[in-house]
Amino acid sequence: MPPNGKKQLLPPPDVVSNLPDSVIDEILMRLPLRDAVRTGILSKKWRCNWCRLPQLTLDRTLWKTTEDLMSPTIGFTNIVHHFLTLHTGQISKFTLDIHDLETCPKIDNLISFLSRNDIQHLVVQLPFTSKPYKLHSSIFTCSQLRHLILAHCLIRPPPLFKGFDRLISLELIEVTISSELVGSLISHCPLLEHLVLEQDKQDDVSGHIEISAPKLRSFFFIGGINFLHLKNVPLLSKVSYKPLAFFIAAECDLAKIFESIPALENLCWNQDNVKDDYVGQAEVIPTRLPSALNCLKRLCLSWFILEEFSVLSFALCLIRSSPNLEEIEIEVCVLKDEIYYEVVRRDAVDEIPASFSNMTFNHLRTVNIYNVAGTKAEMQLIKVLLAKSPALVRMLIKPCRMEDRKSLKVVAEITNFPRASSKAQVVYNVD
Structure with a gap:
């Protein structure tokens, strides 16, 4: 207390200013x-x-205002100028997301600046234009890079490029690059574990893409599956394919897709973009692959037209070739009447149970099938999986939109199917 007995108010401590830098x-x-x-x-x-x-993101939130009085390109240019002028210290992670700009502003100075700051995680998402931005060569001098994502740009590594020795994750999304350079870039990343290649346009990458990555563990691919050659991927366990075109001319063509993935555990195959003209002919699709996928535990098949003869044959081939499956997920694609496809023959449907006669799925515990229409091929597949899975715990069936009478008929038929597992619960889920 002060001498006069009155309380004295002290200024509050500046807690905000005294916080540690970290x-x-x-x-x-x-x-x-x-x-x-x-x-x-x-x-x-x-x-x-x-x-x-050390971690920064430059995207539209920086230059977009409520008034929108300034051109986005001008706003972005001003921001980059202030960033290059004021930022100090190392940058470990940087995201440049300007995909929504109409034109691609000059960013060479920005890329060069990042290459001198020990960048480890770099994301460059540029606008989609008829003339893509040519990636500045300084990016290939980033010796500390561990994660790299590039979208909508032209990539031409310099002749003396020796690779990214520390890179463990690489994503190339709709980039313009030759197939030889893609293979060379990947092979010069000896520690690469995760790879994404998305090529929605067939002319972006032409010719065969050869993948040699001894440390690779996960691979996501959109493009022409027949142009892909997995040469050296002994540890690859997780694969997701979304082919733009898929054509099988001989049994060996299908075998080549899987023969180089001995450690495959998780496979997702999406048929969404495959044109009917390119689907393989059923007569050249083998009953089983020459080498069984013994490590495969999870199989996901999306947008499969099980009423299409060759697509059904392909799906059955993958299932029969995977004796140690633990989970199966199938999303059935229901076509409109006006779309032509090769309907599955009645005798081929009747032969489905016999084609599984010498195998049992001793590890299969979960089956999810979506958009079930009650076709004969679907019902035979459900019947086989119930009869051949002694460890099955749950089968979820979600029907497509159909009349109540037909839906009840499907439920009644499935209910009467014999089950190898006494614990198997069949859930018919109607939204």
Whole structure:
């Protein structure tokens, strides 16, 4: 108490200014960059804190305003200028997302700046244009890169490029690059574990793509599956294929797709973009693959037209070739009447149970089948899986839209199917 006996109010401590730098950085990195810059009004110490952030994202939230008085390209150019002028310190992760701009502004200085700051995680998503941006060569000098995502750009590594020695994750999304350079780029990343190749346009990558990555464990691919050759991937366990075209001319063609993936555990195959003209002919699809997929535990088949003879044959081939499956998921594609396809023959449907006579799925516990219409091929497949799966715990069936009378008939038929597992629960889920 002061001598006069009156209470004296002390100024509150500046808690915000006295926070440790590590705490301030964690706070700022969880905010959009625009908000992180605005925290400079909190105190003098915070004024330039954003300038040392090791993780930054430049996207439309920075230049988009409620008035939209400024051109997005001009706004982006101004932001890049301030960033290059004010930022200090290393940058471990940087995301450049300007895919919504009409034109691709010059970003060579930005890429060059990042290459000198020990960048480890880089994402470059550029606008889709008829003339894609040619990636600046300085990016190939980033010796510390561990994660790299590139979208809508032209990639031409310099002749002396020796690879990314530390890269473990690479995603190339609709980039323009020759098939030889794709293979060369991948092979020069000796530690690569995760790879994504998305080529929605067939002319972006032409010719065979050869993948040699001894450490690769997961692979997601959109493109022409027949142009892909997995040469050296002994550890690859998770694969997702979404082919733009798929044609089987001989039994060996199908075998080549799987023969180089001995450790495959998780396979997803999406038929959504496959044109009917390119689907393989059923007569050249083998009953089983020459080498069984003994490590495969999860099989996911999306947009499979089980009323199409060759598609059904392909699906059955994969299932029969995977004796150790633990989970099966099938999303059936229901076609409209006006779309032509080769209908499954009645005798082929009747032969489905016999084609599984010498096998049992001793590890299969879960089956999910969506958009079931009650066709004979679907019902035979459901019947076989119930009869050949002694460890089955749950089968979920979600029907497509159909009349109540037909739906009840499907339920009644499935209910009477024999089950190898006394614990098998069949759930017929109607939304």
